Amino acid sequence: EGAKEYWKLYEKNLPVFKYAAPLTFQRVCFNCHGEIKNFKPPACISISLAASPFLEELDRNYYRLVWASILITILVFFTLFWLIKYLVLNPLNKFIVAAQEIEKGNFNIRVKIKTKDEWKTLSTCFNEMLDSLAKHQEMLEEKVKEATEELYQAYSELKKTEKFRSDFFSNITHELKTPVTAIRGVLELIERKGKAENKHLEIIKKNTEKLSKMIKDLLDYSKIESGQIELLKEENNINEAIEDAIFLVSPLSQQKNIKIVLENGKDLWAPFDYEKIQQVISNLLTNAIKFSPENGKIIIRTKENEKEIVVSVEDFGPGIPPEEKDKVFQKFYRVSKDKREGIGLGLAICKGIIEAHGGRIWVADPPGHSGCIFSFSIPKGEQDGRKKEK
Template sequence: MISVLGRKILLALVLIILVFWLFFIFWSIKEQKNFYLQQMRREAKAIYEFVVLAREWISSKGGIYIKNGENFEKITPSHFTKELAAFAKPQNMIFTFKVAVINTNTPYHIPDEFEKEAIQAFQTEKLKEFWKLENDPKKPLFRYAAPLEFEKVCSNCHSDIENYQPPACISITLSAKPFLSELKKSYKGLILSSIFITILIFLSLYLLLKFFVLNQLNKFIKATKEIEKGNLSTRVNIKSKDEWQILSKYFNSMLETLVKHQEKLEEEVKKATEELYQAYSELKKAEKYRSEFFSNITHELKTPVTAIKGTIDLIERKGNIDQKQIEIIKKNIEKLAKMIKDLLDYSKIESGQIELMKEENSIFEVIEDAILLVSPLANQKNIKIEIKGKDTTTYFDYEKIQQVISNLLVNAIKFSPPEGKIIITVSENKDEVIVSIEDFGPGIPKEEREKVFNKFYRVAKNQREGIGLGLAICKGIVENHGGKIWVEEPDHQGCVFKFTLPKKGE
């Protein structure tokens, strides 16, 4: 029984061979027909050249005389052609010919439709010959025509014919029946022989396919059925010194590896148990981290609250309030409000509830507004902020990107030396706008650059200001815009924070 794959391959072979066989038959029939047509054309051309040669010979002699009864009659090339055609007609020859002339009064020379078409082609297309197969089922004919040159042939007999060239041709008609009969016999022989050869090729391919492919494939099928039953000791033995032998070698090697893996199953289970225990340990660490987070948050929130409470207690004892005490209360309230805002912002980002109001805005405009927000902090350290690049517009949430730039500027100011400077550069490429904020502070160690965007992470451990969410919030806002944010090391002391915004608003 032939396998499913074997049937598919055989069906594909049948279709391929059938297509090539049909192509070969049609091409061969076309070529044979063209061959017989060319053969008839050559025969007709030979008759034409004989007639032309005879006419030129008679013309070169100034005509010839033939005996007609007791008298001699002069025969011109025109009379010769007419008489020879009339003589050949009753002889049951396979061809006839005549001279056809346009606008003649001589019945013998009046052209039929084929001859008119030929003369037209000689005049307009400058052809040297013209032929056509009239495939009448009862009387198939091959028609051939070539130009007749009057001046060359007739000037020797007629001195007044100089420069005279009426539209004319020599028309030859061959019976195509013998040729077409031979062509039909050739067709039958060609089809029968090609069918026999095609069947022989198909059987040969089938036997080769069965011996070299299907038999070897069946060995693998039987082996896989044994493996499905759980018999891993089965093997495929093929000694054909070809790819099948290589495949059987790797197949057997795969089975041996499978057996080894089965033997190591208990070891793998033990390893999986250890990994599970490690995951449990990581979970405990996460729980510890959560506890530390709440402890840090409690401490960070407690600091401004304690300061506010202490100031209020002092006011109650003194009975009055001065500007310095108001500033202390105001500063700590702002600090507390910022912590709460950061917690709320990051909570929205982490839960995917952040809402963006994207509009087409100017990059320079949002940068200038962010600089205005941090200018009091910059003025305290007399830090100059420069903007470089070319202004451009793109789609973004104005307030959120202002928050990103402000956070980055606050960090840059915090770590910049007094009398220093911060450079903001705007550039763009085909798909995005790039904003970089460069400072000249102590910089960030290479091993900590990827960590700075983690929540609650602070580079300077001794700095207790803030809860470590500023850069995490920046990262969340930029990524929700479809951009990215990272930190680079410049060619001087300091660091460069960069972020991108896509040009296309979505």
């Protein structure tokens, strides 16, 4: 009871394969052999077979089995290698190549895998990531480009500012030095003579006025450039401002016997700062007188439309070279033909005042003769003030 099967190969004389198993009775056997119901035989079934034919056959097939095993092993190895290479290494190499290209900055590379497994899913996600990186790269390059352009513009503006600063100190030093030197020379002359003559006082007065005008121009432009210009707008007649400006510059025009003609004396009303617009007209007339020949003429014209009033000052001087027309309203700029004294702020101040009124100022060539026409516009108010009486 509890015995197990037993087998063994005996090789004493002739190799024999023996098999033994205990003899037992199954329950179904008791149907026919009831007398052995309680029989427990101490016996077993034993089978012996000659092992020589089997061993000889194994000896004959040993080397074949070895070579077959080697071939099967090699076949299995190459099969596994090919599967690993095709299913794992090839897709992985594609990702490695893509990563190396990305490292070089090439975001246009894409991984193409035609299988329908996890590698395909991974390649799709990888390519979507590259698309996103490429978009971010383009955005970054665009921002860098914009930042570079802004930096370059800022650098250019800085250079311009530095040039303006240099020009300013150069111009202001030279222009201030001239009247100061003249005043000092006259004072030294008076000191030596011990008395002051009228012509000496006239020189001092003239140069003092010149200094005062330079300082006033500097202060005015400083306010314009800093945005602190104050306008006292009221409904005014532009022709009255023109007539007052003509009166202010009459001493200059009389010195050269220049006639100033106001055409279209019709009253034109608009909201503007009377003193500031009068200053603009005076500056334009002063420049026109400077460049006009003796016994010449200056024509002032006015006109209006639904939105604005336009004032123009036409002279018969040498004119402005075409390449300098866009520069005449820049601060410290003087036309190449202008050899007269000044710091080059007059037209820049005019431009600042007109633009503060919401208007515009420009220069053009007159038809049929040399010279130039300076024009400016002033927006009209919502109400027509032409009937207003002052």
